[in-house]
Amino acid sequence: MTKVGAANDRLAEHRIILRFVDEPDYTTDIDCYLRHGGYEQLRKALSMDPAAIVAEVKASGLRGRGGAGFPTGTKWGFIDHAKNRKPVYLLCNADESEPGTFKDRQILYKDPHQLLEGMIISSYANRAHLAYIYIRGEMAHGAQILERALAEARAKNFLGANILGTGYDLDIFVFRGAGAYICGEETGLIESLEGKRAYPRIKPPYFPAVLGLYLCPTIVNNVETLCNVKHIVEMGGAAYSKIGTPNNTGTRIWCVSGDVRRPGYFEYDGGAITLGELLYEVCGGIRDGNRLKAVIPGGSSAKVLRAGEIYPIRRKNSEGRLEEIEMKLEDLPLDFDTIAASGSMSGSGGIIVMDHTRDMVECLNNLSAFYAHESCGQCTPCREGALWMHKILDRMREGEGRPEDPQQLLDLADQIAGRTICAFGEACSWPVESFVAKFREEFEAKAAAKEHERLQPAC
């Protein structure tokens, strides 16, 4: 266990997934991985019944680390193996593209075999004989590392036919992404893997567990999620579920970027530390002695939280009764549920920090430029709305704002969220909705600036 940047013991990181990655002599080599106890859990898993592994994962309470936080065991349970006659595919979503998120990259680049071991166990648990790693197109070097790791694993018979003499066959292939954010949406990923434009599919009917890759049952899991499976096999679901807080089990990797002294990635038990502790103690506080202005807690799609806000949080107390308490932004424990209760989401764990020198219109315009560029354009509200909102923000930034702009941004965001094929509708409208609602005075000031000029007599 590594201790990073904190004097207080409570603030020491608890690294499970990233346990070895930053050790000086740790390499991506399979021998190095084997020296660190690698593929031991695979041997253990292959001696278990696949259904037993699924049961362990269910018992562990593991929630998906890609952003939505959906319980992994439940997802795996959607495939009815008694009735299913089609091949099952397991896809690793390594298309990490959410701005502010850089956790999967650490695993892919520094510890590929941990992912492979997790994937092989997960494939075995889901009775898949073919799995793909859909890696973000820009991570070219990562794809090379994975290719090498796959070759090493095949050479040692951790992959291929009759793995370790157990009679289980599996092969894993790396598929390099097509260079779009939407390729990380699970059905968009499937379309892209099939060689098509990454247009997300409509659900219903195309739920991946029923009609996924090549219309066969398909499990799509995030890199970090699959790595966790290895550790669940190691310690058992019940033991794993004791890490963190109920419903927020296991560790989370938080990626801190923006205006802090020491940005980086930090692994903690679910709910173990608060946002304030992470920012002020672990990350050394706001840069240049500035004041905190806002935090986006879960990747750029999450709603922004404003410094000084107080959130009514409903949660179970130690006696198991629901209670409502008030919490300051800095006191929010980092987990799925509390951050969701504060009106945002912990999403992919990408924490973006903005200090008081930041212009919120500029910040939002930066995000909206991303979303306007990355909308796949399949369905109307997102295609037209994302670009429209960006055009308004761009104009405001140029000093051409109009008094009606803030309200119009809210109206547009409202017309997109919940009405699109995939969650991109929410991803592009939530930032707009929250930035404008929480920093309305800044948006109104920007909008009014030009109005003042317009009143000057022309000469």
Next chain:
Amino acid sequence: MALIRNPFDHDLPSADSPQVHVHLDGKWVDVPLGLNVIEVARRFGKLIPHYCYHPKLSIAGNCRMCLFEMGTPKLGPDRKPVLDGEGRPELQWVPRPQIACATTAFEGLGIRTASPLVESCQKGVMEFLLANHPLDCPICDQAGECKLQEYAFDYGKGRSQFGEEKVRKPKRVDIGPRILLDDERCILCTRCIRFAREIADDDCLGITERGGYNRLSIHPDQRFTSNYSLNTADICPVGALTTKDFRFRMRAWFLKETQSICVDCATGCNVTIGSREGFVYRLTPRVNEAVNSHWMCDQGRLGFHPIHSKHRVLEPARRVETGLFPGEWPLVLGQVAESLRKLEPSSLALLVSARLTNEELFLVQRLRESLRGESEIFTEVVPRKGQADGLLRSDDLNPNSKGARILGIGADGEKLPELRKRIEEGKVRALFCLHEDAIGAGVPEEMLERLSLLVWQGILEDKSCERAHWVLPGASFAEKSGSMVNRAGQVQRLHRAIPTPGRAKEDVWILRGLILALGGEDVGQSVPDIFSKMVATTPAFHGFTWSGLGDQGVPLPAQAG
């Protein structure tokens, strides 16, 4: 079943689907299980607006115009639906709007087509679609039949907040020999892409670029040459795809619409003739699930142009030494009848077209009866063979071969070699060509010269017409009413859309005139009268009535065809 196989039939659930109860805007109704929600609403007179949904194409779900509020039965603690006082399940409403096109009917489904949430969704989608739309309705061919226009009136806000620069995209893109694309007007519903892939089997269209800059494109090395390409212009809800043939010719609202059928092959696709002031501007397919479903081929659609050709024969005339000498109809008919009467019946042959209607063929039959003495009069039709394409086109290019067979006029030209032999041997010395060219049918020119009488009735000048002693100008398909029997035995009606040009006459009028001049029985002036006379003497048509044929036609009893 339609003669074309549709990959999807969202509007036609299989006959054995059980009925389920669905709660539609406050009323419980019965519909087949699995019926698409847009079709459920349509069956009860409600329109759920939509762009990308088409009953015969796969579901795309991308326009988001058909968002509705969905209810599901509330389940009690025993996992059974909670029932209200009337024994109906209580509903709980899903907070997120759902797309109707991807939802199918199940027991206890609740549908709200006009709640505040639904209206807000519709207003939002309309505003988004119009944001970057060029709004060039005054010069757009689709105006008047544009779903964007219609829904903007019915479901839109009436004004836009859009104050930014619009996205510019390519215009006048030549994607195929018969079709043009305007990308700025396109709302990216992908109907054309799905049609090309799923029905025309010519997967050459797709989307390029990304997000707000998305545009419909053709594969760089391909052209949309499919013989069904123009259907994309029909299913395009906006003016993005327009036909080169109709583009800028006429505003849609000026067109008189006449329901008829295509006469380009034996399939008999149902069409709407769009005409104005005696001029046909376009044919568009008309839905008939027993024949063409929603589609027709480009060849048939554009095949009407010759009716406005400058080679149309416009006056009844007699050939004199210096050429054709126009005459008055009563005199011409009288003189032709006189010439025919003088003939030995066995020396006359009738060369008839299987492109004539049943009524016309029936009058030919009657004419033959009134001329015959002891011997039969030789009649035959001229076959036209093409290539069947497995979709709609038939290898038989005559639209009424079945009718000609039923009425005993001819059978696919089997006896044509015999006709030629008889003329060669001098047994046949008079020929009456009805909408057919004897030379084209294989009678050599010099043989025609030997004939003592050549009567020609038709619409376009041809080689036989040039040699005819008498020329009788008839009517094209758009200028007459009547019925035909298609290749599957469907008896369908044509309706007159425009008057005959010049002094040309409908063929039933000409034939009736000849019959009367020959002293034959009057079969009546109107097509319905003639039809009922024909039914009375033709067992295959037993029980048919003119009005009973309706817009969709009636199939012949199985043994008759």
